[in-house]
Amino acid sequence: MNATLKIYPSKLERDNCETCTATPGQTFEHWLKNNVPSYAPREVPLFSAAVNDAELPPGEWASYIIQPGDQFELVVEAKGPAVIVMAVVAVAAAAAAMYFANQIPDNYNQTTPDGSTIYNPNAQGNQARLMGVVPEIAGRHKVFPDLLNQPRREYIGNDQYLYLMMAVGVGEYAVDPEEIFIGNTPVSRYFGDIDYKLFGPGESVTSHEAHRNVYTSPEVGSSGGQTGLELEGSLSSSGSGFSRTRWSMAGHTLSCYEYDAESGSYLSWPFPYGANEIITISGSASNNGDYRVISKGSVNSATMEKVDGNGDPDAAWTGFTSSQHESITIASSSPSDTSYSGPFFACPANELTDTIWLDFFLPQGLGRLKDNGDFETRSVTIEVDYRAEGSGSWTTITHTFNGASNDQIGFTKKINLSSRMRPEVRAKRTTPGTDDTRVYDKVQWTALKAELDSASRYEGVTTIGVKIRGTNALAGSAENKFNLIATRKLPVYENGSWSAPQPTEDIAPFFAYVIKSVGHIDHQIGLEEMEELHTLWSARGDSFSAVFDNKTTLFEALKKVLAVGYAEPTLDYGQIIPVRDGPRSAFEHMYQPDNMVGELERDIKLFDPDEPDGIEVEYFDPQTWKPATVLCTLPGDLGQAPKKVRAFGITDTTKAWRFGMRQRRIQRYRRTRYSFKTEMDGLNSRYLSYCALADDIPGYSQTGRVLAVSGRLITLDAQLEWGTGTHFLALRKPDGTLSGLYTATPTNSANLIEVDSNLDFTPTLDGSMEPPLYMFGQAERWSHPALITDIKPSGTERVSMTAVNYDERVYADDDGSPG
Template identity: 30%
Template sequence: MLACVVMMNNPFLPGRDRKILPVAQPLSVRDWLDTEGIIEFDRPTLCLHNGQAILRADWPSTVMGDGDVVTFVALPHGGGGGGGGKNPLKTVLSIALMVAAPALGGALAGSMGLTGSLFAGTAFEVGFGTIMGGVAALAGSALINAVIPSPRPSVPSLNFSAVGSSPAPSPTYSLSAQGNEARLGQPIPVLYGRHLIYPDLATQSYQEFVNNEQYLFQLHVIGQGEYDLEQIRIEDTPISSFEEVQTEVVSPGGSATLFETDVVTAPEVAGQELLSAADGGAWIGPFTANPAETMVSHLGIDVVFPRGLYYANDAGGLETRTIQWQVQARAIDDQGVAIGSWITLGSETYSDATNTAQRQSYKYAASPGRYEVQLQRIDAKDASSRAGHEIRWGGLRSYLDGTPDFGDLTILAVKMRATDNLSQRSARMINCIVTRKLPVWEPATGWSAPVPTRSIAWAFADACRAQYGAKLADGRIDLNALHTLDQTWAARGDEFNGIFDSSMTVWEALTRISRCGRAVPVLQGGIVRIIRDPPQTMPVAMFGPRNIVKGSFKLKYVMPGDDTADAVTVEYFSSRTWKPDETTAKLADSQGDNPAKVNLFGCTAKDHAQREGLYIAANNRYRRRLVTFRTELEGMIPTYGDLVAITHDMPRWGQGGEVIGHQGDVLALSEPVEWTEGATHYLALRRRDGGLAGPFRVEAVPGESTLVRVLDPLTVTPYVGGSEERTYFSFGPGQAWAQTARVLAIRPRAEQVEIVAVAEDSRVHVN
């Protein structure tokens, strides 16, 4: 047998500092570690068995068999700078990794059930990406955002769909690349909300001539799924201003009727002149009409009379001239070997008396197959200088047999007649303003039919459910939370309007969608959840000296420095101009001289960008106290983003202890409490389930430092016995009865739980 163990020491660069060790005989994970002399890792380490995370308790029973792969992923740890000192910014970045822990993407998303297979040609592709979701962004100036990741630059990730090729620029977001192109090997766009898009060419464009007028046929892919088409334009002008242009929108599952869409143009035909045998000419060609493994039902040719057809007589008039030619085709196999004899598709004659260039197209039916085609002139050429009697082979087309299936794509068919009103450049500047149609979920009725929507929630759900996304069942998505958040975002006017046209992991896409709603995706118990950073007033748990492990409490202050940003410049794509724009947000007492720049992908409104800029700026100023402590299993009560109350003597965050007696409205406390003259004091109690009751107004009992009288009705009966933990209390004047904090990470540590949190400040949520 042959198994292997991969030791991944650098999760940021999985291919670097990696060791691959062969395993020649069946061993349990624990036995293999013992043979290598590894008793414990020096950093927090995850173990993946064939992509699935396994607990340490299962290491002795998990046996590596033939073909198995066990990966040990060392998580980032630490935060100190060199030289014996501490680098506050590096500390914040290490804490940011803890923040990202609930939202691990890329390599770890697979072990949590969010991979699926690569789906080439889509905008959402799952693969190995960076582990940190970009919680702290550094863009010119230092910027801290501990709870919700700061927006990252909108750049493409690794191009999984075209190995070896570099990502192509976005035809919509890159101003230098705006236009319609056939982006071979690049993702099919996925658009959410309302947006302008320069759609990619779905097939090779082709042309035909009718009565010497040129018609151009283009087929565009608007995107995957259904769309409500608001407007079609050529550059900035509505297409209705061009009477020579016809369009047809093909919904998913439909077929185009405006023109034949599966047409191949042979590049070998490029204006070769046809000569008769009398002129010393021969057959031109044969040229292959269609690629291998394709069948055609019709063949088409273009002929051009570049000087027109005429003879200039002595009176100065133009006399009629005629040209004759023959078109032949022969069946060939996929290797290009002839499997049939030549057949005549047509013997054509064309007459005219004009010195204007003439172009004509001819189309012939053929039995389904693969063909090569040749042409020859039949009549002799009039070489007189007075005559225009020249014919050239202008093009060869094959019309493939059958009706193409576009699948779940919305297609735009465009037929354009060449006139002075259209230029070659403008023909490649077709754009559309569309709104994505998505199903909307209701708790009572389930999913609706697709409707136009700009909702962040249903874009998030679609990325989780769709075939081009994570392909998750509804049971693995927290739909109730999305429904609740959808109402919040709708009331605030928060929307997601963006196009995914570059390859990226599903998790990165979910992160970008969430960030437009001040939220972050989280994997919890195999369920994809989305957590927003709203104002919270009621802590879900209370921690104090009685349930914080002695010596584990750490408080770090991240002090501002010269490079700390005092404002935030938010880049967004404006729906007014459909061009990149920016707005700078600063707090009322900030100078705004040193702004940090962030890109809010999916934002198209200035007021939305301004709100998020103020939120980021407030985070950067007010959330700079980072708390770490250990507790017992009650540390599993809160989850990422929850508000908890912390009481501790070191920073003088309230006063805490146990309730040791209860009689009527008087409580006896285990510790004497200090009273502040003229202030209203509050006392909060911990419930038996770990939750918080209160806070309740209290007053002192004269002459007793350990007794308080409760002025508000108690909603919980304190336990003061000895068979279980007594009820804990937290006490202080006004809001100082405890320090509220937002949970950033919860990490098991043997029989204890380590909690990382950031001290909360209500000023963050003003906007």
């Protein structure tokens, strides 16, 4: 009786286990080594073991002899997802391994977005492609360039400018200035509001300000419905002589009131100073002096203590000389740091900078409204302090704003630091605030930026630097709606040589580029076949225009490139060769019972009422640069349940319709699949070779070997059966290619026929090699025309082959137009 082992993925997963058996008489460790290939003894095993409900310590695994009927429980212990996935028990317990592998969080994909893609209208926009693929543009296509740096805004002359540094794509491009847009509007329509410059691969980008890699601190910016952090200065009385302000002093309490002329009464007014702040009172001889705010008792009052010139308490002071509604002047002499906004770090951890920018915004303008409605000049001074991270001392810089208008003011303060550092920055307003509704002087700190190490060039990538002046004509969406239409520049292979790079939408140049981009050279490309197809594609107007903006493989990319030209990539003796599926007139090889191993098998797909009744092709419309569709149907199709296909690389309605009609006709007319085996003969053919197939079914082709040739008279090894109409004869040459077709006529001998022309080769019939094979029959039934779709060698003796029936109706719409 065997022992039973139940393997659990965890102690909490008791309903999920895999069961194994073990032969008694062997040690438990011996069973592990024989059944778990990667098992090795560990000081702390990755799983625990129990036998017959009793723990089996790891130290006893090598000595415990498995008994008949033993019940083992092996449980994977929690030691981290990476360890669990590699656990040796998982080799024996596939269920456990699969379960835990699926629980590993895919943090990489979650933290590395794909960025914008032109093919998703909801995602179109300028975005960063962190750890993503730099787009490859083929032909002529619209693209939303990817951000290389954070978008940066700066005030110059009270105008706000937006700087964008973006990657157009890998390689070199031609761009028409009239095909550079913000949204759908050409930038040329903005009359000087936009400055841009294209940079070729590897070209220095330092001539454009947008190249700077500027980090914008997230702590400084919009807050509480405002554009930035408001810098609030200490509140002062308004007007000359503070005629509207009265104070009440009693004991150690100072209270603040404002006289309301309309009601003739005194109203409470918020006390403007905070705890520990030292203020100076003047205008009352008995109470003049310096005082410290002990605490704020209520909104309009505070408890005070008198201090001397050193800020120490005045022990002789017993309290204010009582006074009600006395006119005084009061000012803060040493405000506390609570009036600062910040400090904030200007750049991330482990980064250093020597240049910072601070943006300030005055949303109401700056000035004081006079009684006659005019504005008089007002000034506001701010203070900016910075220091290196961990430093104790601050460097202070001040700036004063002056204005006499309610027009908004924006200003960028650039500061060159004394050395490279990770700076802490704080700011405050030193000009006291006011409650006067006629005074417009609010100051907001809207941005803190730091220049990090900036790239001076981008090898292999075309980039563009953009500077946009913010106006009413440019909405905020300009930051992510910059787009352009670019045409790829590539060398073209013609007349046996490569040209200089030129703008092109042709298929062949990009096909060759994709192969070379992974390190292959000309010798690994079927240049002869490519050039032949290039001539055909160019004559037909077939082109490829697309954007590769996601990861793919070499062959998947080549399949997409060639598909628009009805071709596919194939590997042939170390070369990547494009093979086009097009109309054929000359057979390449023949395969019949004499050079097949076994029988020719046919699989005919019957018509299914549930199969698609049309093709709906999605392509990219070059007018809207959005996906569009065209329906492709054959006579009798209702188009109610079409198959949906994507014509990647096609940007023309007619071309998309032709692409779809080719697919629809393949569905309709290619319904027979052939499979057969040969010896080594099958290696003569290539993918999509046009071949003649035959079997021994009566009424179709008659096959055999040639016995003799005399001029146009050919003796065959069997008596032929003749029907009505024209009959053809095809012969197999020594190299495996097909000779013919020859029109055959009977003679007075049943195995002797006459052909209409001399043979195009000299048969060898002396026994030194296999004699020519033949296929014979009526014009419509002498062979099964087929296209080879798969060739699989098996050792050095067998080749398995598959093919589909050839039907010229497949190509009927290749030059047509939608009705």
